[in-house]
Amino acid sequence: MSQAKEILKKIKKLDIKTKQLVDGIITGNYNSIFKGQGIEFSEIRDYRAGDDIRAIDWKVTARFNHPYIKEFIEERDLQVYFIIDISGSGSFGTNISKKEKSLEIIASLMFAALRNNDGVGIFLITENVEKFIPAKKGRKHILQLLNFLTTFTPNSRKTNLKKSLEEISKIIKRKSIVFLISDFIDNSEYLKPLKLLRKRHDVIALRIVDPREREIPDIGMIELEDEETGEQILVDTSNEEFRNSYLRLIYENDSKFLSSMMKIKVDTIPLLTEEDYSTSLKKFFKRRNR
Numbered sequence: 001m002s003q004a005k006e007i008l009k010k011i012k013k014l015d016i017k018t019k020q021l022v023d024g025i026i027t028g029n030y031n032s033i034f035k036g037q038g039i040e041f042s043e044i045r046d047y048r049a050g051d052d053i054r055a056i057d058w059k060v061t062a063r064f065n066h067p068y069i070k071e072f073i074e075e076r077d078l079q080v081y082f083i084i085d086i087s088g089s090g091s092f093g094t095n096i097s098k099k100e101k102s103l104e105i106i107a108s109l110m111f112a113a114l115r116n117n118d119g120v121g122i123f124l125i126t127e128n129v130e131k132f133i134p135a136k137k138g139r140k141h142i143l144q145l146l147n148f149l150t151t152f153t154p155n156s157r158k159t160n161l162k163k164s165l166e167e168i169s170k171i172i173k174r175k176s177i178v179f180l181i182s183d184f185i186d187n188s189e190y191l192k193p194l195k196l197l198r199k200r201h202d203v204i205a206l207r208i209v210d211p212r213e214r215e216i217p218d219i220g221m222i223e224l225e226d227e228e229t230g231e232q233i234l235v236d237t238s239n240e241e242f243r244n245s246y247l248r249l250i251y252e253n254d255s256k257f258l259s260s261m262m263k264i265k266v267d268t269i270p271l272l273t274e275e276d277y278s279t280s281l282k283k284f285f286k287r288r289n290r
Contacts, residue, residue, distance in 0.1 A: 044057055044060055044068050044069070044070060045068065045069060046066070046067070046068060046069075047061075047066075047067035047068060047069050051069050052069075055069040055070050056068070056069050056070075057069060057070050078113075078116070078118040078119070078176070078177060079118065079119045079120075079121065079135040079172075079174060079176040079177070080109075080110075080113045080118050080119065080120050080121070080135065080176065080177045080178075080179070081120075081121045081122065081123065081135060081172060081176050081177070081178045081179070081201075082106055082109070082110070082120070082121070082122045082123070082178075082179050082181060083122075083123045083125060083164070083165075083168060083178060083179070083180045083181065083182075084102065084106065084122060084123065084124050084125065084149070084181050084182075085125055085126075085159060085161070085180075085181060085182035085183065086099070086124050086125065086126060086130070086152070086154050087125075087126045087127070087154070087156070087157055087158060087159040088157030088158070089159065089183055089185050090102065090183065090208075092210055092212075092213070093210050093273050094210055094211060094212045094273065094274065095273070095274065096273050096274075097273070098183055098208045098209075098210055098273055101208055101271070101273045101277070102181050102206075102208050103146075103149060103150065104277070105181070105206060105208075105271065105277050105281070106146075106149070106179075106181060107146055108277075108278075108281070109179060109281075110142050110145065110146070111142065113142075114137075114138075114139060114142050117137065118137070118177075119135035119136050119137045120135055120136070120137075120141065120142060120145065121133055121134050121135030121136070122145055122148075122149070123164070123168055123171075124149075124152060124154070125161070125164035125168075126154050126155070126156040126157065126158055126159060126160075126164075127156050127158040127159060127160035127163060127164070128156065128160070128163060128164060128167070129164050129167045129168060129171075130152075130154050130155060130156070131148075131152060132171060133145060133148065135176070159182075159185065159186040159188070160186065160188045161182065161184070161186045161188055161190035161193075161194070162186075162188035162189055162190040162192075162193055163188065165190055165193035165194055165196075165197055166193045168197065169193060169196055169197050169200070172197075172200075172201065175200065175201055175202075176201050176202070177201070177202045177204070178197065178201045178202065178203045178204070179204050179206060180194075180203060180204070180205045180206065181206045181208065182205075182206075182207065182208070183207065183208050183209060183213075184205075184207055184257060191260055191264060194264060194266060195264040195266075198264055198265060198266050203266050203267075204266070204267045204268075204269065204284075205261060205266050205267070205268045205269070206268075206269050206271055207257070207268060207269070207270050207271065208271050208273065209270065209271070209272055209273070210272070210273045210274070211272060211273070211274050213250075214247075214250050215243075215246075215247060215250075216235075216237050216242075216243055216246055217237065219237050219238075220236070220237060220238050221234060221235070221236050221237070221238075222234075222235060222237055223235075267284070267288070269281065269284050
């Protein structure tokens with residue numbers, strides 16, 4: 001019973017903590033960026049200033065030498081899916097783990113989707129899709145998802161984004177907004193299935209990184225352990241050449257990752273565990289709206 005109370009307390013804290021950010025996201029034009037497409041055709045009418053040029057009916061426009069647009073009587077509800085990497089590397093963190101930080105960010109975006117009356121669903125992934133919960137609407141459903149996220153124990157600690165994304169592509173049929181939350185520490189060739197997912201859906205990658213993964217302090221001999229494989233290695237952090245080489249490798253990996261994401265046209269939001277993520281999210285939504 002005490003554990004259940006603790007979980008409820010944590011979810012309530014998430015709800016309160018994310019309220020201000022949700023308002024910021026909403027005013028940052030979440031609604032206008034993620035809009036459904038009309039499902040019922042209404043009429044062809046004259047183009048008016050401010051109309052979306054993507055709605056122009058080019059055949060009718062060419063026939064009458066005057067711009068016309070297709071009008072729909074209602075907009076389809078959106079489905080928002082969160083693909084959440086829950087592998088072992090997510091437990092790493094200097095003051096707050098990547099897993100905990102991810103949970104805060106996910107809660108914020110879920111409540112924003114709730115305010116926009118969107119359906120929300122989740123995929124929890126490691127080296128496989130460990131859990132899939134289809135998109136549904138409503139506050140009760142969001143709270144159930146958050147409860148599930150705080151209590152779920154994965155069967156594996158390893159990561160295989162390629163395998164998971166291939167499986168997910170077969171499951172999500174209807175065009176959706178897809179947030180992929182991961183540290184992207186993975187050697188599988190996931191770019192091809194991610195590109196395929198991007199062709200069918202609006203995919204946004206949220207990369208969660210801890211500062212200690214980017215720079216090793218000078219603290220002498222330490223033992224580093226891979227959270228996913230358990231492999232250990234002894235390193236001398238007082239060796240300046242080692243620290244500089246490590247830093248160069250990190251920058252190279254960052255550059256390669258961002259370049260790859262740009263190539264397959266997946267928007268990426270880099271997020272540090274030690275920083276306020278609200279600024280990065282608001283900037284993203286404003287940039288998307290422009």
